[in-house]
Amino acid sequence: MPATGKAKTRRQRVEAREGAILRSAAELFARHEVDAVTMGAIARRAGVAEGTVYLYFESKVALVHAVVEAFYSGLTEQAAAGVRKIRDTRRRLEFLAEHHVTRLIEQRYILFAFPGKSLSEPDGEAYRLNRTYVAVFDDVIREGVDRGEIRDDVPLWVLRDMFYGSLEYAARTSLLGGKQRDRRDGRRAVRGLMAVLERGVIRPKSDETVELARSSTMEGITARLESVADRLELVEARTGTARSRASRRAPGK
Amino acid sequence: MPATGKAKTRRQRVEAREGAILRSAAELFARHEVDAVTMGAIARRAGVAEGTVYLYFESKVALVHAVVEAFYSGLTEQAAAGVRKIRDTRRRLEFLAEHHVTRLIEQRYILFAFPGKSLSEPDGEAYRLNRTYVAVFDDVIREGVDRGEIRDDVPLWVLRDMFYGSLEYAARTSLLGGKQRDRRDGRRAVRGLMAVLERGVIRPKSDETVELARSSTMEGITARLESVADRLELVEARTGTARSRASRRAPGK
DNA sequence: TGGCATTTCTGAGTCAACCTCATAGGCTGA
């Protein structure tokens, strides 16, 4: 099945074919390990001969790169668009976190399909891609610092590594847990991350008793509320209640 | 050169050879990408024939597993030993963090040499290994919670993912930065992580009055509560009336 | 020590997958 419809100009034809090969590869990578997907299989699914693939992509590695690039490209665009619609720094971070972890669990193969190669070359393609992606996060933080919403005594790169490192590790362990996990894991990871970013986890040694009392009361309420929310999500999942992302946000203003 | 010295018993001979092959592989993986290291090269360096390697390790993948296993085994032992010598929870975490990031930057190849395979199989070897490793961390946290040094309103697994996720991402970006990085990066990452764990990064709305911070927290909780209430009503309505339209799933496959 | 049985080792050969290249096919413009 030549997935290429009717393309008129040369450029269109080229792009259609390139797209068909890319899509074919992405679909196969989503189903099988990269090593287990042969160039022959990719070519067959794209409706071209094996040799043709090499007219569009220099090698298998290059093809994998291209697939990953396409993924990150979309990811960056969506992240930037989402941030533009939100003002509050806290909410922005929450959105970025949820977006990242959701997309990563959806397209799980990106996490594993990643051959060490793609990352092991400094200043390589993948590195550059990642940089432009996290630039969205960097801007959010910088603006937050300017506004006084974010402390400025932790280096930006440390924050960035914490943020994405946490989420990716969470996505990974969620997927590895054996049983099928879903987006609820991701959401819980996001909530935990945000909580820690807001107030840490290590309790102050002592003193500041008033502050402690106040916050611990609030903590109690928050913890209880979170537990209720968790249970609610469970019920929702069971009954298949659809819920738009917007309705999770309260009245706001 | 048969790296095997003089071994007397059968068992000793077997272990010597297995060790030689493992060491040979680890040394080569440290220098080149896993894919670029051939079984022939590993055999040659170990002083045996290619076929012999297959008497000790079922396949190349199994050999890579064994190398990684050896690494994690040592890592776990050192981590446990270090923790035993420290009492304070904060110090323990700091030690674990520094130990992890240091060893990871030293043996950088573990980060990249890791074929997706090793992780992609749920309940696989690598997963089990990782579990026993992070168990050290888990124990530290649990004891910290018991002692009241760690807040108990963030799930343990979220904390774990944050901790190791941050450090691994930091190690990775440190290595990828292009220019040669050293352990100072790691130490800075550890310091940043500890700072955030201690007090978070997101400032309360207004840092002058507790009152304001408190009310804004109240707003957040109220908003969340309202959202939960809304959803609860929805679920009640749906399950209360009839369970006719049970599935209204989002864009499925 | 010599001879036989068993275990261990060997490396040439098989197979599979990436990649190449000589040839075939089709599009474009006169």
Added chain:
DNA sequence: TCAGCCTATGAGGTTGACTCAGAAATGCCA
């Protein structure tokens, strides 16, 4: 319609993981 050029093809080269029949070493016993 046809020459010229660009694109596509798939059989074949090359490489590297893995196998296996035979060689070598080791153990055992008299």
